[in-house]
Amino acid sequence: MKQYPLLQQWVLELIRRASTDLPEDVVAALARARESEPDRSAAHSVLTAILRNIEIAREKSTPLCQDTGTNIFLIDHPTGVSTRAIAADIRAAVEVATQESYLRPNSVNSLTGTNTGTNIGQGHPYLHFCEWDRDDLRIRVMLKGGGCENMGAQYSLPSQKLGAGRDLRGVEIVALHAINQAQGKGCGPGIIGVCVGGDRAASYMAAKEQHFRKLDDTNPVPELAALEDRLYDKANRLGIGPMGFGGKTTTLAVKATAINRLPASFFVSVSYMCWECRRRDLWIRNGEMTIE
Amino acid sequence: MNKIQLPISADKIETLHVGDLVSIDGVMVTARDAAHKYLFENYVHGTLPAEEKPYADKLYPLLKDGFIYHCGPIVRQDDQGHWHFVAAGPTTSIREEPYQGEIIEHFGVRGVIGKGGMGEKTLEACRHSKAVYLHAVGGAASLLASHVKEVIDVFKHDVFGLPEGFWVIRVEDFPAVVTIDCHGESLHRAVQDNSDAQFARLVDEIPDD
Numbered sequence: 107m108k109q110y111p112l113l114q115q116w117v118l119e120l121i122r123r124a125s126t127d128l129p130e131d132v133v134a135a136l137a138r139a140r141e142s143e144p145d146r147s148a149a150h151s152v153l154t155a156i157l158r159n160i161e162i163a164r165e166k167s168t169p170l171c172q173d174t175g176t177n178i179f180l181i182d183h184p185t186g187v188s189t190r191a192i193a194a195d196i197r198a199a200v201e202v203a204t205q206e207s208y209l210r211p212n213s214v215n216s217l218t219g220t221n222t223g224t225n226i227g228q229g230h231p232y233l234h235f236c237e238w239d240r241d242d243l244r245i246r247v248m249l250k251g252g253g254c255e256n257m258g259a260q261y262s263l264p265s266q267k268l269g270a271g272r273d274l275r276g277v278e279i280v281a282l283h284a285i286n287q288a289q290g291k292g293c294g295p296g297i298i299g300v301c302v303g304g305d306r307a308a309s310y311m312a313a314k315e316q317h318f319r320k321l322d323d324t325n326p327v328p329e330l331a332a333l334e335d336r337l338y339d340k341a342n343r344l345g346i347g348p349m350g351f352g353g354k355t356t357t358l359a360v361k362a363t364a365i366n367r368l369p370a371s372f373f374v375s376v377s378y379m380c381w382e383c384r385r386r387d388l389w390i391r392n393g394e395m396t397i398e
Numbered sequence: 399m400n401k402i403q404l405p406i407s408a409d410k411i412e413t414l415h416v417g418d419l420v421s422i423d424g425v426m427v428t429a430r431d432a433a434h435k436y437l438f439e440n441y442v443h444g445t446l447p448a449e450e451k452p453y454a455d456k457l458y459p460l461l462k463d464g465f466i467y468h469c470g471p472i473v474r475q476d477d478q479g480h481w482h483f484v485a486a487g488p489t490t491s492i493r494e495e496p497y498q499g500e501i502i503e504h505f506g507v508r509g510v511i512g513k514g515g516m517g518e519k520t521l522e523a524c525r526h527s528k529a530v531y532l533h534a535v536g537g538a539a540s541l542l543a544s545h546v547k548e549v550i551d552v553f554k555h556d557v558f559g560l561p562e563g564f565w566v567i568r569v570e571d572f573p574a575v576v577t578i579d580c581h582g583e584s585l586h587r588a589v590q591d592n593s594d595a596q597f598a599r600l601v602d603e604i605p606d607d
Contacts, residue, residue, distance in 0.1 A: 148575050151419055152535050155573060159541035163485075172472045172485040172539040172561075207484050210472045210561060221559045253490045253514070253536065275604050286597045289590055291490065291514040293536035340600045344593040349513070349536060351417075351575060352589050382537040 108187045110195070110243065116388060116395045117199035117245065118206075121177075123397050124247050124386040125169045125208045128160050131321045132297075132358070132383045136160075139295060139348070139355040149353030156348070156381060170382050174209040175249040177231035180315075182244040189235045196233060196245070200225050209249075242391045246318055249384040257292035257378035258313075259284040260306060262371070272372045274333060277302050278340075284376035285341045285357065290350015293380035297321065298337065298360045301375045303367035313377040316361035318385055325362065334360045348381070358383075405463035406508050408528035414576050416585040420532065422572040425550065426465040426511075427457075428565040430489055432558035438497040442504045453553055453564075460566060461505035465532075468494065468512030470561030471543070481549040483567065487539035488513040491531070499523030511574055515586035524580050531578035533585075545572040 110116075140153035163170045179196055183189065203209045204225045213227040214220065225231065261280040263272045268283055270276035281300050288296065299316030301309045325331035337360040347353025358381065367373065387398045400414065404424025414420070429437070437457070440446050446454055471486035491498075491512030498510060499519040508529050510520070513536040524530060534542060548568040555563025577585040 148417060148419065151573070151575070155535040155538050155541055159535070159538035162544060163540040166540060168540045168543070169472055169485040170540060171537045172470060172487050173489070174472075207472050207474055210470070210485075211559070251537075256490070269601070275606065278604055279601055282597060282600060286593055289515075289586070289593070290536075291492075293513065336604075340603075343600060344596050346589060346593050349533060349575075350515070350586060350589055351533070351577070352585070352592075380537055 108184060110192070110390060112395070113192065113195040114198045114202075116390070117196050118202050120245060120247055120386055120388040120397055121199060121203040122167065122208045124249050124384050125174055125203075126163045126167050128163075128170060128382065129385060132381075133157070133160055135321050135358040136295075136381060139358065142354050143348075147353060148351035149347045149355065152348040152351060153355070169208060169210070170384060171251060171380075172210055173251040173253065174212060175251040175384070176255065177209070177225060178248040178250060178314075179231055179233050180246045180318075181233065181235045182238045182240075183235060184241050184243065185237060187243070192235075193233055196231065197226055200231050242389060245388040247386055247388075248317060250314070250317075251293070251380055251382070254292035254296065254378045254380040257284075257288040257296075258310070259287065259376045260310060261374045263374060264372075274329065277374050278333065278336060280374050281337055281360075281376055282340055284378070286344055286346070288378050289346055290348070292378040293382065294346060294350060295348050295355045295358045295381050297358050297379040297381075297383050298341065299377035299379065300333075300337070300360065300362040302362065302364040304365040304373060304375070305368070305371065306373060308365060309373045309375040310377065312363050312365050313375040316363060317377065317379045317383055319361045321359040327364070330362045330364060334362050337362075404465055407463065408508070411508055411528050411530055411580050414530050414579055415581065416576055416579050416583045416588075418576040420574055420576060422465070422574065423570055425460070425566060425568050426467050427460050428467045428469045428471065428563075428567065430468055430470050430562055431493055432562040433554065433564055434494045434497040434501065436554065436558075437501050437505075442497075442500045456551070456553065456566075457564070458505065461507050463506060463508050465509040465511060466501075466507055467567075468510065469565075471565060472539070473549075473560060473565075481552060483543040483546040483549065483565075485539035486543040486546055487537055488534040488542075490514045491516050495520060502529050503527045515577055515584070521578055521582065521584055524578050525582045528580045530576050530580060532574035533577040534572075534574045542572065545569050
């Protein structure tokens with residue numbers, strides 16, 4: 107059986123990086139956004155503060171945001187490992203990361219209202235394992251804050267109210283509707299994940315997984331690539347702007363996927379990620395650890 | 399950039415308008431969900447239990463002509479027992495909408511800092527009681543913590559949990575934008591009205607399949 111004796115400390119470093127060091131593709135998109143907003147506008151000042159915050163968090167190794175969110179781990183592992191051992195190491199690393207203030211105690215018992223103080227509890231952290239045919243172990247983490255999570259939305263098409271049928275036109279209408287409903291409340295400029303199809307649960311998860319994609323990638327499915335471009339263009343014409351203060355930059359990127367559905371269902375799920383798209387990948391290849 | 403020194407007078411609040419960028423100096427206090435419920439149920443309404451009297455003696459002078467900050471910080475305690483703010487951005491304000499207006503009026507609060515905006519009751523309280531709502535940059539927690547120069551006091555954190563306590567902090571050059579003023583204007587409402595109209599136009603642009 108393959109073992110990873112240093113895994114707990116590597117995952118701790120993964121969490122530290124995710125919480126304090128924003129990925130370059132997101133920083134680049136924010137820097138471009140600032141250039142597009144007029145000097146002295148509220149939008150420009152917000153983006154200046156955001157970019158300064160990114161520098162400070164990286165220099166001081168302090169959390170980008172005090173809401174360190176739901177801790178979502180997606181693990182791809184080779185054949186012949188103990189997923190229970192990996193899960194135990196991840197949980198231990200989450201606990202240490204909380205003690206070291208890289209994570210805020212953020213796990214609350216839904217019945218009693220008591221904060222567990224450790225980020226460990228029923229359903230926390232979220233772990234999903236998938237066996238793949240590589241020899242490498244990959245652990246991806248996303249820290250998704252509550253403010254933006256509250257702005258997600260799911261639609262069942264057709265929607266007579268929105269004039270949205272069961273086609274890509276309908277998808278475009280409801281996704282744009284979700285972005286407009288969110289205004290600045292999800293800490294925009296947001297990154298929008300869209301999933302067409304699936305059941306309710308799979309659809310939401312697939313929409314959320316879009317936030318792992320690099321902002322400057324290209325969707326290999328032409329219809330989805332075109333949908334992403336159209337939504338990006340329209341969202342940025344809503345005028346909502348950074349933090350909802352008005353401006354040109356309402357979204358940094360739109361990423362869409364499609365999964366199969368039942369003939370009877372046509373769900374469209376929209377996951378709103380704040381500007382602070384905190385995600386990192388831990389790779390273990392031939393016993394060597396890298397964080398990307 | 400408007401400089402604001404806390405405590406602040408009603409006259410100075412009247413000079414502020416939506417869209418103004420401000421920079422705040424002075425002492426303010428954090429409060430989020432548990433703290434607002436506590437203020438609402440024990441001070442604004444009901445009778446204050448005797449054991450809460452020491453907190454009343456702290457809260458009334460802090461809140462009169464003062465600012466509330468909607469924030470659940472990440473904090474660190476050093477070896478001498480002093481607290482420090484590590485990460486301290488704003489939290490979503492609308493959750494306090496049921497309480498905020500009456501708290502502003504009861505305590506004479508002059509400003510509330512948070513994110514995402516607030517509703518009609520708070521807007522009306524700001525107009526009536528001469529107060530403003532200010533929006534800080536959501537997610538800019540390390541930057542905003544660097545403007546917190548001193549943690550002066552903390553209470554109720556033992557009961558409410560660390561992020562929910564009343565943290566009394568001294569800030570310098572704390573940046574925010576006025577998004578609800580005391581003249582009945584709301585930037586949130588203006589942006590929403592504009593984007594709703596734009597949404598309708600954009601939908602019309604989408605060709606039929």
